[in-house]
Amino acid sequence: MKNPSALAWLGILLMVFPAARAAELSGPPSTDTVRVAAAQAAKRAVDALSPAPNGKEENAARGLAAQYPGDQGIEKDPDVFFADDFESGTMKNWDQQRGRVVMTETQANAGRWCVQMPMERGKNHGGDAIKWFMPGADTVYARFYVKFSPDYQYNHHFVWLGANQRTNKWSAFGKAGLKPNGTYYSTGLEPWFAWGKNPPPGEINLYTYYLDMEPDRKMDKYWGNAFFPPGPGKGTAASAARYIPPLDRWQCWEFMIQANTAPDKADGKQAMWVDGRLVGEFTGIRWRNDPDLKVNCFWLEHYGYDEGDPTKQYWKESQAVWFDDVVVARRYIGPIKR
Ligand SMILES: [Ca+2]
Numbered sequence: 001m002k003n004p005s006a007l008a009w010l011g012i013l014l015m016v017f018p019a020a021r022a023a024e025l026s027g028p029p030s031t032d033t034v035r036v037a038a039a040q041a042a043k044r045a046v047d048a049l050s051p052a053p054n055g056k057e058e059n060a061a062r063g064l065a066a067q068y069p070g071d072q073g074i075e076k077d078p079d080v081f082f083a084d085d086f087e088s089g090t091m092k093n094w095d096q097q098r099g100r101v102v103m104t105e106t107q108a109n110a111g112r113w114c115v116q117m118p119m120e121r122g123k124n125h126g127g128d129a130i131k132w133f134m135p136g137a138d139t140v141y142a143r144f145y146v147k148f149s150p151d152y153q154y155n156h157h158f159v160w161l162g163a164n165q166r167t168n169k170w171s172a173f174g175k176a177g178l179k180p181n182g183t184y185y186s187t188g189l190e191p192w193f194a195w196g197k198n199p200p201p202g203e204i205n206l207y208t209y210y211l212d213m214e215p216d217r218k219m220d221k222y223w224g225n226a227f228f229p230p231g232p233g234k235g236t237a238a239s240a241a242r243y244i245p246p247l248d249r250w251q252c253w254e255f256m257i258q259a260n261t262a263p264d265k266a267d268g269k270q271a272m273w274v275d276g277r278l279v280g281e282f283t284g285i286r287w288r289n290d291p292d293l294k295v296n297c298f299w300l301e302h303y304g305y306d307e308g309d310p311t312k313q314y315w316k317e318s319q320a321v322w323f324d325d326v327v328v329a330r331r332y333i334g335p336i337k338r
Pocket of ligand 1 (some may be wrong): 085086106109111112114324335
């Protein structure tokens with residue numbers, strides 16, 4: 001089933017993500033009204049592109065990757081849960097993959113191989129690959145390299161870290177629109193188009209499901225809450241602090257979740273980096289009320305062109321992303337030491 005039809009693909013999605021994808025497929029045209037409000041509130045939005053992430057530069061020596069030039073051997077580090085440079089030319093290191101996942105020997109960030117996930121209008125919704133590392137940890141970082149096609153537009157959802165119950169590896173999936181019940185939390189490092197205010201591929205933000213998240217009061221639904229740079233609060237879309245990633249160039253993205261230390265304490269955090277520079281750091285997050293609920297899943301995803309995709313008016317026939325050099329670890333990883 002290399003190229004499932006749109007219907008077949010929908011069937012697969014509904015089987016695996018009954019609530020999430022069904023909600024998105026059947027939901028109203030603009031599901032992310034929390035973000036609409038944020039975007040509308042951003043009256044002070046500036047049109048100038050951010051030239052570079054405006055956070056402080058991470059100390060390279062602090063990064064785990066600094067100890068492993070070329071990432072060689074990094075997968076054996078005791079702090080690493082998972083690493084894949086795709087040099088096997090396969091997706092054998094992943095637990096599962098779906099949709100358009102294409103191994104390619106051209107354009108790798110490092111080595112010979114990388115993985116391409118194209119998205120083709122009317123044919124598919126992109127592709128994805130999932131890796132679990134049960135039972136997981138309270139603090140998890142994920143770093144990957146990404147490149148967008150030169151004429152890329154926007155997507156609906158992107159790369160994700162999730163916390164599932166030890167006894168149910170799917171508990172964080174299929175929760176779009178639902179009130180958090182303490183059995184999961186998740187965050188996605190995503191580019192957001194801000195209803196056209198942000199040029200492609202959109203500004204990076206963390207799209208987050210957590211215990212104390214805010215509902216969409218108009219719809220009485222719980223869509224992911226977006227955290228925009230620079231923190232520590234949620235911020236607003238298309239602000240002066242936004243970071244718009246470049247197209248047609250490999251770049252190093254990293255994000256982390258640190259769970260709260262007690263059920264009643266909002267002392268958790270999350271953060272994101274581009275090319276080793278801190279872009280956003282967000283605190284005061286109560287992710288969970290069960291200390292056993294740990295971050296244990298990494299989802300490499302390029303998803304869109306679905307019925308709930310708010311970027312519909314910008315769709316083109318096809319667009320693609322390439323991924324390479326994935327590392328998931330207990331501590332800050334940082335860019336590859338070349
Ligand atoms: Ca590679």
